[in-house]
Amino acid sequence: ACGDTEDVQQEADATSEEAYDNLIVSHFQPGNHPLQTEVLDGLNEDLEEQTDGRISMEFYPSNQIGDADSQYDMAVTGEADVSLSVSGYSAGRFPLVTVMELPFMSESAEHASEILNTLYEEFPEIQEEHHDTNPLFLFSAEPAQIMSRDHRIENPEDMEGLRVRSPSPLGNELIESLGATPISMPMGEVYEGIDRGVIDAAMVPFETLYNYSFYEVVNYVTVGDFAAQPFFSVMNTETYENFSDSDQEIIDDLTGTELAKEAGSVYDADGEVGVEMAKEDGVEFIELEGDAMSPWEEALSPAVQEWIEEREEEGYPAQEIYDRARELEEELS
Amino acid sequence: MSPELIGVLGTVAVIVLFFLKIPIGISLIIVGLLGTTLIRDWSVAFAQLGRTPFDTSSDYSLSVIPMFILMGMVLSYTGMGQDLYRAVDRWIGHFRGGLAMATIGSSAIFSSISGSLNATTATVAKIALPEMEKYRYKPGISTGSVAAGGTLGILIPPSVILILYGILTMEPIGELLISGIIPGILQILFFIITIAILVRRDPFIAPPRERKASLSERFYALNKTWPFIGLFLVSIGGIYLGVFTPTEAAGVGAFGALAFALLSRKIDWQKLKGSFNEAVRLTAFILLIVIGANLFGQFLAISRIPVQLTSYVGNLELNPYIILVLILAVLFILGCFIESLALMVITLPIVYPIITELGFDGLWFGVIMIMVVNIGALTPPLGISVYVIKGVAPDVPLNTIFRGVVPMIIAMIACVVVLIIFPQLVTILPDLMN
Amino acid sequence: MDRVISKLNTGLLYVAQIALLIMVLVVTFDVLGRWIFNQPITGSVEITELGFSMVIFLSLAYTHLKGEHVSIDFMIDKLPEKGRLIADSIINVVIVVLMGLVAISLFWYAQRLFISNTVTGDLGLPIYIFTIISGVGSVAFALTALLLSINYIKKGG
Ligand code: NA
Ligand code: NA
Numbered sequence: 001a002c003g004d005t006e007d008v009q010q011e012a013d014a015t016s017e018e019a020y021d022n023l024i025v026s027h028f029q030p031g032n033h034p035l036q037t038e039v040l041d042g043l044n045e046d047l048e049e050q051t052d053g054r055i056s057m058e059f060y061p062s063n064q065i066g067d068a069d070s071q072y073d074m075a076v077t078g079e080a081d082v083s084l085s086v087s088g089y090s091a092g093r094f095p096l097v098t099v100m101e102l103p104f105m106s107e108s109a110e111h112a113s114e115i116l117n118t119l120y121e122e123f124p125e126i127q128e129e130h131h132d133t134n135p136l137f138l139f140s141a142e143p144a145q146i147m148s149r150d151h152r153i154e155n156p157e158d159m160e161g162l163r164v165r166s167p168s169p170l171g172n173e174l175i176e177s178l179g180a181t182p183i184s185m186p187m188g189e190v191y192e193g194i195d196r197g198v199i200d201a202a203m204v205p206f207e208t209l210y211n212y213s214f215y216e217v218v219n220y221v222t223v224g225d226f227a228a229q230p231f232f233s234v235m236n237t238e239t240y241e242n243f244s245d246s247d248q249e250i251i252d253d254l255t256g257t258e259l260a261k262e263a264g265s266v267y268d269a270d271g272e273v274g275v276e277m278a279k280e281d282g283v284e285f286i287e288l289e290g291d292a293m294s295p296w297e298e299a300l301s302p303a304v305q306e307w308i309e310e311r312e313e314e315g316y317p318a319q320e321i322y323d324r325a326r327e328l329e330e331e332l333s
Numbered sequence: 334m335s336p337e338l339i340g341v342l343g344t345v346a347v348i349v350l351f352f353l354k355i356p357i358g359i360s361l362i363i364v365g366l367l368g369t370t371l372i373r374d375w376s377v378a379f380a381q382l383g384r385t386p387f388d389t390s391s392d393y394s395l396s397v398i399p400m401f402i403l404m405g406m407v408l409s410y411t412g413m414g415q416d417l418y419r420a421v422d423r424w425i426g427h428f429r430g431g432l433a434m435a436t437i438g439s440s441a442i443f444s445s446i447s448g449s450l451n452a453t454t455a456t457v458a459k460i461a462l463p464e465m466e467k468y469r470y471k472p473g474i475s476t477g478s479v480a481a482g483g484t485l486g487i488l489i490p491p492s493v494i495l496i497l498y499g500i501l502t503m504e505p506i507g508e509l510l511i512s513g514i515i516p517g518i519l520q521i522l523f524f525i526i527t528i529a530i531l532v533r534r535d536p537f538i539a540p541p542r543e544r545k546a547s548l549s550e551r552f553y554a555l556n557k558t559w560p561f562i563g564l565f566l567v568s569i570g571g572i573y574l575g576v577f578t579p580t581e582a583a584g585v586g587a588f589g590a591l592a593f594a595l596l597s598r599k600i601d602w603q604k605l606k607g608s609f610n611e612a613v614r615l616t617a618f619i620l621l622i623v624i625g626a627n628l629f630g631q632f633l634a635i636s637r638i639p640v641q642l643t644s645y646v647g648n649l650e651l652n653p654y655i656i657l658v659l660i661l662a663v664l665f666i667l668g669c670f671i672e673s674l675a676l677m678v679i680t681l682p683i684v685y686p687i688i689t690e691l692g693f694d695g696l697w698f699g700v701i702m703i704m705v706v707n708i709g710a711l712t713p714p715l716g717i718s719v720y721v722i723k724g725v726a727p728d729v730p731l732n733t734i735f736r737g738v739v740p741m742i743i744a745m746i747a748c749v750v751v752l753i754i755f756p757q758l759v760t761i762l763p764d765l766m767n
Numbered sequence: 768m769d770r771v772i773s774k775l776n777t778g779l780l781y782v783a784q785i786a787l788l789i790m791v792l793v794v795t796f797d798v799l800g801r802w803i804f805n806q807p808i809t810g811s812v813e814i815t816e817l818g819f820s821m822v823i824f825l826s827l828a829y830t831h832l833k834g835e836h837v838s839i840d841f842m843i844d845k846l847p848e849k850g851r852l853i854a855d856s857i858i859n860v861v862i863v864v865l866m867g868l869v870a871i872s873l874f875w876y877a878q879r880l881f882i883s884n885t886v887t888g889d890l891g892l893p894i895y896i897f898t899i900i901s902g903v904g905s906v907a908f909a910l911t912a913l914l915l916s917i918n919y920i921k922k923g924g
Contacts, residue, residue, distance in 0.1 A: 024373075024635070062503065065631045066381075067388045073879060077380035079373075092886035132883070163805065169888040172809075181805055184812055184889065188505070192575035198801070354843040355858055356836035359865055366868070383872030387820060387898050393812055396819040399787050400794070577798065580815065584794025591791070609784040616787075617826040618836050672837050714841050 023057045023239070026080035028068040031061035034266045035084070042262075043254055050250045055243070057082070075234045076132045084233040087138075088168045095311055096126045096318070097230045099325050100140050101170040102307060103300045104225055104293075106329060109205075109271070112140035112228040113264030115328045117257040122324065125316055133234035134241075136255035139263040142205035142271045143225035144171070147218040149194050151201060154222065154286055156299035165190050165202035170307065171227050175203065177303045191217060203227065207267050209274030215281050224288040224296055231263070336372045340636025343368040347629065347679060348671070357675040358618075361625025368632040381631060386624045393580060395500055395623065398448070399616040400583035401491040404568070405447035406608035406615075407590040408560065409456045411599035417442055417561060418460045420554035423546040430532035430539040432468055433478040436461040437524045440482025441517070442558060445565035446590070447486050448493040449615065450673075450710055454483030454718045458725040471538040472729045474531060477737030480718045481524050484707040484745070488700070489517035490569050491583065493619060494674065498699040501626070501681045505696075506579045507572045508763035512696050514569075515758050516704065519751065523744040531740055560593050573766060619674065626678030633682050643686040653691040657753070660684055661705050668709025672717065676706050697752075697759045704749050711738040711745075772914050775907055776829040783825035790818040810890035817887070817897045824904030828911040831862070852923030859916035866909035873902035 029035050036059055044057040066074045071085035072093065087094045088101070097116065099105065106112030116138045120126045127135075144167050146153055153159060159178040166172045166182035175182040183199050187208070193199040195217045202214075203226055209215040233255075240248065279285070288296060304322070311318035334342075343364045350360035362382070369378040389395065421438040425431050440457045447453045458479045465475035487494045490510035499506035532539050546554070568586035571577035577585065594600035600608075633639060646656060664684075667676055688698045710718045712735075719734050752758055797811035808814075830836060843854050877898035885894050 060634060064634045066384065067392075070384055070388055073384060073876075073883075074380070076879065076883075077376065077384075079377050079380050079384075088888070090883070090885050091888040092884045092891065161805070163801070172889065181807070183801070183807060186578075189575075189578060196575050198576070351839045352842045353858070354838045354840050354854065355861060356831075356838045358836060359862055362869070363861070363865060366865075379868070379872045379875065381872075382869055383874075383876035383898075386869060387873060387876060387901050390820040390823040390901065391816040391897070392819075393816050396790065396815050399819065399822050400791055403787060403791065581794055581798050584791050584815075585798055587791045588795040606784075609787060610780070613780065613783045613787055613822055613826040614830045614833065614835055616822055617783075617830040620823045621827060621830075621836055670839075672839070675837070715839065 021055050021081075021239075021243075023055065023081040023235075024060060024065075024079075025057045025082040025084075026060040026063075026065050026071060026074055027084035027233075028063050028071060028086070029061060029084075031059065033061070034269070035263060036061055038266060039259065039263045040084075043259065046254050047250070050254070051247055055247060055251075072133070072232060072234065075236050078236045078238060080236070081239045082136065082233065082235050084231065087230040087232050091169060094129045094230075094232075095314070096123070096129055096316060096321060097138065097232075098168075098170055098307070099318075099321055100230045101168050101227045102304050102322070102325075103174060103227060104297065104329075105325055106140065106143050106228050107225055107333060109140055109142040109228070109264035109267035110261045111264070111329075111333060112143065112230075113138075113260040114257060114332050115325060116140050116230055117260040118328055118332070119321065119325060121257075123317070123321055126321070130232070130234060132237065134237050134239075136233045136235055136251070137257070137260040137263065139231050139233070139260040141229045141231065141264075141267045142207055143228040144203045144205050145224065145226065146201050146203055146222040147194075147209075147214060148201035148220045148222075149197075149217055150219070152220045152284070152286065153201065154288075154292065156295050159201075162200040163198070165193065165199050165204070167203050167227055167229060170303075171203055173303045173306065174227060174300060178299055187212060190214070194218060205229075205267065206271030206274045209278045209283075210270050211274070215274060215278035215283060218278070218283055220284050220286060221278065222286045222288065224293070233263070334371065336636045337638055337641060339368055339371050340633055340638040343629075343632060343636065344638075344679065351671065351675070356621070357672060358621030358623075358625035361622070361629040361675075361678070365625065365628030365632040369628075369635065372632070372635050381628060385628050385631065389624045389627050390620060392500070394506060395496075395620070397491075397496055397506070397580045397583040398493055398619060399612055400580070400587045401448040401493065401496075401568075402452075402615050403608065403612040404491075404564065404583065404587040404590045405449065405452050406612045407587070407594050407600065407605075408446055408564070409443075409452060410604040410608040411594045411597075413557070413560065413599065414439075414443060414456045414460050416554075416557035418457070418464065420556075420558050422464075423551045423554040427542055427545040428529075429536065429541055430474070430528045431542060432461070432465050432470060433474050433528045433532075433539060434525050436465070436475075436478040437482045437485075437521055437528070440479070441485050441489060441521050442561050444482075444485040444487075444489040444517070445569070446491070446561055446586070448491040448496070450483050450486045450494075450707070450718060451721055452615075453486030454479065454721045455725065457482055458722050462722075462726050468542065469540050472726075472733050473737035474528070474538045475737075476719075476722050476726065476729055476734045477739075477741050478524070478528060479722055480711050480716075480734070480738045481527075481741035481744070483718050483721070484710060485517055485520060487703060487707065488513050488520060490514060490572075491579075491586075492703070494677065494703055494706075495699060496579065497619075497623065497674070498677065498681070498703065500623070501630070501678065502685045502695055502699070504699060507575075508766060509696055509699055510569065510579060511573055511766060512700055512759050512763045513703075514762055516700050516748070516752055519758065520704070520745065520748050523748045524741060527740050527744040560590075564589050564593075573762075575766070622674050622678065626675075629679065630682045639683050639686055642683055643690050646687045647690045653693070654753075656691060657688070657693065660687070661701070661749070664702065664705050665708060668706045669712045670715055671709070672715065673706040673709055676709065677702070694756060694760055696763055697756045700759045701749060701752060704745060704752070708742055708745050711742055768914055768917075772907075772910055773832070776832055776911060779825040779904060779907055780829040783822045786818040786821040786825070790815050790822070793818075810887065810892075813887040813889055813892065817892065817894075820897055820901055821904075824901040825907075827904055828907035831908055831911050832915075849923055852919045856916045856919035856923065859912040859919065862912035863909045863916065866905050866912065870902045870905035870909065873898055873905060877902065 069089035880895040
């Protein structure tokens with residue numbers, strides 16, 4: 001219904017469903033999360049403005065129309081026109097974006113988001129794992145650090161025998177290769193876990209110092225940028241293809257790397273607040289830099305090698321992707 | 334048709350299907366499927382029809398349900414209910430109306446391992462009714478106290494309905510369970526006071542007993558209740574101290590119950606099979622409703638009714654307490670006709686956002702709501718407890734049972750009023766947890 | 768037919784009960800392992816979740832056979848006996864149709880999970896297998912309703 005006679009058409013079409021698309025946007029964060037109130041709302045405003053109101057978004061936060069780990073499938077089937085969630089919640093589905101979960105790949109969420117989105121644009125194999133939707137932007141949370149109440153962790157050996165909350169299945173392997181025991185635990189329980197000694201440490205991003213008040217229970221933070229968590233925001237293919245070429249172009253222009261960076265910076269902003277609060281509370285930050293880093297790289301390199309080998313065996317150019325990611329890490333920092 | 338109109342019609346359709354004897358879970362699924370097809374598309378509706386049931390049935394936080402139920406089933410199959418009742422009777426049975434009070438007391442203790450109203454009512458009814466008949470209690474007071482005691486099953490943790498409230502509203506389950514403790518104790522006191530008043534007004538309804546049990550007899554009997562108390566302390570105490578998640582508490586509790594029953598040889602192969610059999614069946618019937626509730630809730634969400642209604646009520650210039658009382662009154666009336674689980678799942682998506690928007694505490698409302706829908710379990714025409722009791726005591730006319738619960742309902746309303754005036758009674762324990 | 772369906776349901780119910788037992792054991796030993804031996808059970812959460820789906824779907828049919836899915840019967844039960852039997856038969860036809868659709872939708876979901884290679888995080892278990900099992904449970908539920916529907920008609924006729 002879009003075309004040259006737009007102005008005349010618009011009034012007539014106001015009541016028809018095709019002319020005005022109210023996209024169903026489903027995501028896993030609460031409705032007051034900046035991911036909605038800043039990033040998605042901003043996208044919505046731009047869309048409405050640039051398409052003269054032909055496209056707008058209607059938000060369904062907090063998994064109210066489907067589980068966090070089904071958000072991607074919902075965009076595949078069209079239950080949601082747009083969905084956003086954590087890639088790792090659908091294990092096995094995205095073998096390549098997990099490259100961001102490897103250690104030392106990024107230094108902030110914005111940084112990680114830019115790397116991830118660039119990798120997506122450069123590698124057809126990463127596009128292929130999202131072939132059943134039309135991705136809008138891939139982004140990332142902040143890299144995880146190691147936080148502990150009682151243990152000042154500076155060397156990999158300090159991790160020996162500790163019970164550590166793991167961020168992901170790949171995180172399990174990282175933790176195991178440091179000689180520690182990975183524990184899977186929902187984020188909501190980590191505070192108490194640390195406080196009551198159920199776990200000795202947690203591999204979590206700075207943002208949790210603030211959002212989960214970890215600054216109250218944690219005394220040491222080892223800053224090594226161990227693993228970042230990739231997210232997706234994708235559109236149902238049919239929804240996308242039903243738009244006119246010009247509208248598709250508007251969508252393409254408004255999404256992509258810039259929006260990914262904006263989404264990442266939401267997590268960085270919380271992270272900064274968290275670090276601030278923790279410093280005020282006397283938490284010690286142990287920065288792993290230069291020489292302090294090498295034993296960690298050594299200890300974790302088998303896990304990285306394993307990630308590469310496993311995927312190479314499955315026929316993915318994993319080495320190439322990993323190398324390029326490291327390159328981008330330097331280039332974009 | 335606008336989505337909102339489809340939403341309204343869908344809600345009406347659910348209630349019509351209920352009354353046509355379509356199982357509650359099935360009714361909810363039907364309306365969810367058709368409603369989503371009308372608002373969106375059939376392909377969307379069928380995608381949901383496959384995904385939501387599976388996602389619901391593999392939800393970690395819901396998996397506490399079968400394990401808590403199993404814990405309760407194993408202990409009730411051990412025949413320990415009898416010992417429990419005797420023990421409580423030794424302590425308070427000599428008061429006037431003491432057997433009725435002992436019924437409340439043993440219901441309370443049994444509730445501490447049972448997550449369900451039906452399980453508590455049926456178990457205590459089987460033990461307490463014959464006992465009270467023996468001492469020539471009038472049927473009104475005996476059945477009334479059993480029915481009242483049964484409602485403690487879902488107020489004192491663990492409680493399947495409180496767990497579901499947590500799932501449906503995303504309130505933290507551990508804290509919800511803990512928040513039921515003080516209201517549960519308060520409710521016990523109110524029931525006992527009610528019995529005392531009833532007996533004072535008409536001594537003939539509960540003839541006195543001849544003798545008091547000696548102190549040694551009392552402690553000997555008390556010894557029999559330790560598995561209940563022990564399991565309660567381990568599972569709920571574990572949640573309170575943050576040692577366990579609710580799911581872990583349920584698993585450990587069920588394991589503890591099994592271990593105790595096997596080691597003390599209180600359970601044989603038949604009973605063991607029976608308790609597993611009953612646990613999975615109860616789970617199936619509850620979860621079919623929850624699956625339906627989720628599909629229906631997703632349909633309601635895309636109809637935009639909850640959002641619209643929330644902003645409408647939020648803009649009303651009414652005192653929040655008036656709106657609260659109106660909502661509770663509607664729940665109370667609906668509760669007379671609709672099974673409490675089903676009532677909760679169809680109203681919560683609409684009611685919960687309104688309540689929190691008005692500034693009320695979500696945990697607190699969970700407890701209040703459960704107490705109100707609990708009343709529906711005692712009222713005609715659908716008072717489920719009353720029918721359970723009727724099943725155990727077929728000779729007592731339904732009318733007598735319904736009349737017997739009237740004073741208990743007044744006690745429950747009084748308890749709700751107290752908790753509305755003093756919300757701290759609900760929130761203090763979960764607050765202390767943090 | 769009665770026999771076959773009753774056998775099928777009992778069989779599925781056994782599997783459901785074993786799944787429940789496994790859930791209890793895994794959760795308990797995970798907790799004990801974590802506290803005492805510093806060695807939790809890998810994948811305990813996903814075993815619990817998948818076991819739970821089997822507990823539910825494999826006991827739905829048996830529960831229906833026992834007439835335990837809650838429904839509000841006081842209106843229909845006011846009908847004369849013949850009307851009641853016809854109503855019960857129709858209700859079961861509704862269940863047959865609906866659970867048939869649920870089963871098809873579950874198989875479709877299983878197909879999507881299979882194609883996208885979705886597995887569990889810790890153990891890498893393929894989720895589609897459990898979705899298919901859930902579909903089988905739904906088929907059993909539909910068959911049970913079909914049987915009951917026929918039996919009600921026979922009694923009424
Ligand atoms: Na209970
Ligand atoms: Na919850």
